[in-house]
């Protein structure tokens with residue numbers, strides 16, 4: 001162990017240097033010798049010693065000046081320095097002032113010197129180990145942070161992508177049902193034409209059919225692509241865009257968007273007591289998305305006829321509004337009901353992702369609200385939502 005350690009002896013007295021060098025090299029240390037303060041300081045920076053035995057009184061740069069320089073440099077500030085002083089206590093006080101670690105009084109006692117050198121080198125070795133570990137730790141920490149930042153960004157992007165994907169898929173539904181209705185309308189129209197006129201209109205009919213076919217195929221292709229994305233991700237992250245929000249307007253927009261779908265199945269979409277609700281601080285876009293999903297789900301699970309009703313109720317004592325989305329559709333079995341709002345949801349729908357109710361819950365959670373469901377097969381389903389007048393501070397976006 002000692003053989004790998006380097007001791008620098010700095011003294012202008014060659015006899016003392018030789019005496020120390022002989023003794024310490026016999027103990028297995030590597031010895032460097034310098035005969036002036038300047039030469040000693042030079043070795044400190046070029047030879048990287050593990051300990052210095054430093055004479056105090058030397059011509060030119062004395063031991064105090066050398067020690068002071070060593071302490072000033074961050075690379076050598078912890079390098080052990082043993083000062084070899086005379087018997088005067090002031091010399092030690094001055095040595096302590098400039099940062100010496102230990103002292104040897106001249107004439108030097110070999111055993112004492114060896115004991116002090118060994119003890120300081122032990123401390124130096126331990127310090128070196130800690131230093132290496134700290135450097136390694138700092139490196140790992142930096143690598144970990146970079147990785148974490150990268151993964152957080154990636155997760156954000158992935159969630160966002162899933163969210164947008166689901167939205168696109170939902171918005172394609174009216175396009176697909178609209179084109180289907182358009183096709184029926186056109187068929188009826190062309191069939192109603194008298195034969196001579198129909199003959200002339202054949203070309204227009206073909207063009208209309210081609211266009212409808214193209215729109216339907218493209219919409220279906222987009223839907224397939226988006227489903228792939230949605231299958232990969234289930235979540236929602238970006239900050240809320242809060243503003244005073246009129247829930248009755250949100251529901252009205254949702255109903256308008258889903259009107260075609262509802263009319264096609266003879267379903268009534270209605271609101272109860274929504275106009276009387278107070279405006280709440282909410283992200284209107286997100287609320288639209290939540291109610292769209294709930295109503296869209298209800299329509300899908302409804303036989304011909306039936307109704308979806310959204311009822312509002314103000315709970316001023318709890319500073320919140322309560323909303324119920326009630327349908328008299330086919331209801332859902334317990335295993336589906338209990339898996340709703342999670343990534344375990346099983347979709348019963350062709351082309352469904354099972355992402356919709358998870359998104360609804362994410363929206364309600366992001367507003368500091370709650371959502372629960374009651375459902376009975378053959379009777380219908382009711383989603384109960386609770387939304388605070390304003391999301392708690394902890395959930396509000398930081399500016």
Ligand SMILES: Nc1ncnc2c1ncn2[C@@H]1O[C@H](COP(=O)(O)OP(=O)(O)OP(=O)(O)O)[C@@H](O)[C@H]1O
Nearest residue numbers: 297298301331332347348352353354355356357381
């Ligand atoms: N109002 C409802 N009545 C009956 N069953 C429902 C109702 N709402 C949801 N479900 C059931 O819960 C399942 C999961 O709904 P969710 O919205 O999470 O996904 P999805 O509708 O299947 O797919 P996507 O949202 O991608 O269209 C639905 O497939 C359906 O079986």
Ligand SMILES: [Mg+2]
Nearest residue numbers: 293297356357
């Ligand atoms: Mg859905």
